[in-house]
Amino acid sequence: MQLRYWNLIGRNSGLMFFVYAMILVGGFYYKKWLDTLPANFPGVLATSIVLALVCAHAPIRTFFQRADLVFLLPAEAELGDYFRKSKRYSFWMQSVGLLVLWIICAPLYFQSTGLGTGMFFAGFAALLAVKAWNINCSWREQFIEDTLPLRFLRTTLSFCFIYFVLSRQTLIVIGACAVIMVLVAVFLFRRQAADALLRWSRILENDERQAMQFLRFANLFTDVPRLKRRTRARRLLSSLFPVRRFEEKTVFAQIFIKTFIRSDEYLGMYMRLTVIGALLAYFLNIGYFSVFIVVSVVYLTGLQLLPIWNHPFPQALAGLYPLAEQLKRDPFVQLATRLLIGQSVVLSLAAGFGTRSFTAFLIFICAGSAVGLFFSKSYIKRRIQRAA
Incomplete structure (x- = not known):
């Protein structure tokens, strides 16, 4: 079973390109960091x-x-x-x-x-x-x-x-x-x-x-039916996003945000990547090159958010009500956009404080936001259309 999933992962050209790029860029800046010790x-x-x-x-x-x-x-x-x-x-x-x-x-x-x-x-x-x-x-x-x-x-x-x-x-x-x-x-x-x-x-x-752990990783690239998911109440966070309007266009917006908060996969992952990326951006202090840290973490987070689209919802929402596909796609894209841009702001602040340069902060936030917008508005839409 794992060999089949590894085959699917290896055929994902976007992932392999990102891995190669991260190895090259990471090796280069790892050497630069060692020289500054x-x-x-x-x-x-x-x-x-x-x-x-x-x-x-x-x-x-x-x-x-x-x-x-x-x-x-x-x-x-x-x-x-x-x-x-x-x-x-x-x-x-x-x-x-x-x-x-x-x-x-x-x-x-x-x-x-x-x-x-x-x-x-x-x-x-x-x-x-x-x-x-x-x-x-x-x-x-x-x-x-x-x-x-x-x-x-x-x-x-x-x-x-x-x-x-x-x-x-x-x-x-x-x-x-x-x-x-x-x-x-x-x-x-x-x-x-x-x-x-x-x-x-x-x-x-x-x-x-x-x-x-392996199935969650494989679920980033293909649907894994055997993946077991647990749900946590997290009432305090959930109370910050109450149901405000009972309309068709808000159904999946509520479903996606509640899934992100209550599932045991997404919120913890988002927080971990944000904290780790912020610490790296602040303490490595590699000047304008910290933009690669911001961009890489935003891209990785976007990949980790993709499985929310295929998260199993109640059958009533999945097929009983005649909701248009766009009413599901648009809220998901909006959620991903807000999460990625919010993360890019946090990472840019950390990198900006590390470099002590307001100009660098502006470069970081523009680059991170651009990657977040491209990922959510372009890459996610193509992945959804391809899966359909």
């Missing part, structure tokens, strides 16, 4: 923190379905080999992402330490060891009720080991940390899990969460 910048510490957080995030992918419980519960004792394969699969799949992250962090690390590329392979070997340790401990956590202290302990030990290796501490220090990690895995995680039962509900929740 002071000599005392804690590059090893920052790299270790990021890598430790990724290593400590070690979910186990088992591909179980809820209906499988009927057959798997009696056969739990015979699933040892399957669980070992699940751990190996999770390790190798997560190692690919870890390698990509290490490649991204390596320039910062090498600039901070002045070491040669030989340390790249030694560092990645250490990361693989830490990831394997976290995968093993994460599996033991599936038997344990209270896992929050254990996850904190895993993250702390992962950071210590990675930092000791990247900062080139003595073999005694690195070896002592490795011994502590082994002892923790054997005498804490393994012993607590030995007398406990496998928590199938947690395994299923983790599997469903991982599957939904």
Whole structure:
């Protein structure tokens, strides 16, 4: 199933062009940002923190379905080999992402330490060891009720080991940390899990969460029927947009704004991209080139808003009432336009404060608003017409 969706994503020429452009532009400004860093910048510490957080995030992918419980519960004792394969699969799949992250962090690390590329392979070997340790401990956590202290302990030990290796501490220090990690895995995680039962509900929740993450990503480019959606009341925000007129042209305007606010997908995504983009635009402080950050975040947000159009509505609204297609298309375009222009204003303010230039602020807001208008008035309309 995932291969089919990846094929559809790969055939999306607009996405691939954007990815290539982001890699080229991001690499160029990443190098410029590295050149502006002071000599005392804690590059090893920052790299270790990021890598430790990724290593400590070690979910186990088992591909179980809820209906499988009927057959798997009696056969739990015979699933040892399957669980070992699940751990190996999770390790190798997560190692690919870890390698990509290490490649991204390596320039910062090498600039901070002045070491040669030989340390790249030694560092990645250490990361693989830490990831394997976290995968093993994460599996033991599936038997344990209270896992929050254990996850904190895993993250702390992962950071210590990675930092000791990247900062080139003595073999005694690195070896002592490795011994502590082994002892923790054997005498804490393994012993607590030995007398406990496998928590199938947690395994299923983790599997469903991982599957939904991919399906939400694929839903940006094609309709995903299997995508499960949850709705939250969010009464405070919803009260800001009450129903003011009972007319045909306002039906979908209300539906779309309520969907954006109450769905568990769109509002959080919009806020995260806005905050991350604003922080990048302010702290990177790359002058007029911050326009690329503003434009990129607005474009990414527009892509994330597209699935609202295909969001499942009540059958009464979908086909019972004879509402013209334009009465649905125009409110959606208006909502996307307002959200993207509002985001461009916030990003432009952050970038303007970072550059301390009013002229730069005007350039940022004009560029961001232009991309928002083009995306909503042109790109979205073409996508809707093509889907129809």
